Amino acid sequence: MPNYRAPQIHSSEITPEEVWQSRRYWMKAAGASVLTGAAAGWPSIGGAATLPSLEATVSKRFFTMEPRTPEKDAASYNNFYEFGLDKGDPVKHAHRLQTSPWKLRIEGEVVSPKTLDIDDIRKLAPLEERTLRMRCVEGWSMVIPWIGYSMSELLKQVQPTGNAKYVEFITDVQPKNMPGLSSRAIQWPYNEGLRLDEAMHPLTTLVLGMYGKILPNQNGAPVRLMVPWKYGFKSAKSIVTIRLTEKPPVSSWMKALPSEYGFYSNVNPEVSHPRWSQATERRIGEDGVFAPKRKTLMFNGYGNEVASLYTGMDLRKNY
Numbered sequence: 001m002p003n004y005r006a007p008q009i010h011s012s013e014i015t016p017e018e019v020w021q022s023r024r025y026w027m028k029a030a031g032a033s034v035l036t037g038a039a040a041g042w043p044s045i046g047g048a049a050t051l052p053s054l055e056a057t058v059s060k061r062f063f064t065m066e067p068r069t070p071e072k073d074a075a076s077y078n079n080f081y082e083f084g085l086d087k088g089d090p091v092k093h094a095h096r097l098q099t100s101p102w103k104l105r106i107e108g109e110v111v112s113p114k115t116l117d118i119d120d121i122r123k124l125a126p127l128e129e130r131t132l133r134m135r136c137v138e139g140w141s142m143v144i145p146w147i148g149y150s151m152s153e154l155l156k157q158v159q160p161t162g163n164a165k166y167v168e169f170i171t172d173v174q175p176k177n178m179p180g181l182s183s184r185a186i187q188w189p190y191n192e193g194l195r196l197d198e199a200m201h202p203l204t205t206l207v208l209g210m211y212g213k214i215l216p217n218q219n220g221a222p223v224r225l226m227v228p229w230k231y232g233f234k235s236a237k238s239i240v241t242i243r244l245t246e247k248p249p250v251s252s253w254m255k256a257l258p259s260e261y262g263f264y265s266n267v268n269p270e271v272s273h274p275r276w277s278q279a280t281e282r283r284i285g286e287d288g289v290f291a292p293k294r295k296t297l298m299f300n301g302y303g304n305e306v307a308s309l310y311t312g313m314d315l316r317k318n319y
């Protein structure tokens, strides 16, 4: 049942598309299983063909009453620096990403390292549709119906050793296909890290699809991470290696701008980025440029679930 308190939404803010989306949502919640995809397709973006459907059960635990971000916004306003620095670059260039065959290697401090292909990953646990908020450190947010399952399902399979304290996520590098690699803004491959208990938290999701279909390339096909209580950059796209380690991994963003990006990167309206406030956000597809900004919630509104991970920690120091 709805366990996330949604900020009040005025009916005047809800567009017909969102009304339709939420009606569709309730119908699905009643019917439990979804197979959307082609039937619900949007006009193709960047000439991309409609993506194959991905069947999933609507999660009763991970959803929100807030309207979903229109699919076309979620699939065309992106950060994926491997394909360029502008929000419109990934949708323009990510069709060049080679997603098949794809191998995901899970290694490091584990009893049984594994190399899985996408079929193995899809079959590893039942796929769920989880509608989660995503808050980018730049001050915008979205509500996206992701398809996947808890990262813990995957990590259990490889059995972390007693030395495993952290998990590193490493993105693919395809020099011929990624025009953004010429930028020296960050070090490639793009990498991110979590503490093992954060990675094992049920909200930490291994994502294979969104909006009833497999992931569009620009959203991190064929497999990405989604950690909804942290800033969006923690959710690495197009992952090829998951490495369990004893020492905290140093992410691309920590290397590039250590005073701005720390290891934790929990959404926290009380701790400003050195160059801007994090107190408010603009919901893409809903809040116009002139609309009053909405308040950002501690842990992006997932505090009931995750605050206990940080008991006793100074979240100003551990930013």
Ligand SMILES: Nc1nc2c(c(=O)[nH]1)N[C@H]1C(S)=C(S)[C@@H](COP(=O)(O)O)O[C@H]1N2
Pocket (backbone or CB within 6 Å): 074, 077, 078, 079, 080, 081, 082, 134, 135, 136, 137, 171, 190, 218, 219, 220, 231, 232, 233, 234, 235, 236, 237, 238
């Ligand atoms: N490999 C890789 N993963 C990445 C990024 C990136 O540039 N490269 N950008 C991050 C940032 S800053 C955000 S906000 C989210 C955006 O995800 P979306 O485009 O699916 O909304 O992806 C994250 N994952």
Ligand SMILES: [Mo]
Pocket (backbone or CB within 6 Å): 079, 135, 136, 137, 138, 231, 232, 233
């Ligand atoms: Mo971001």
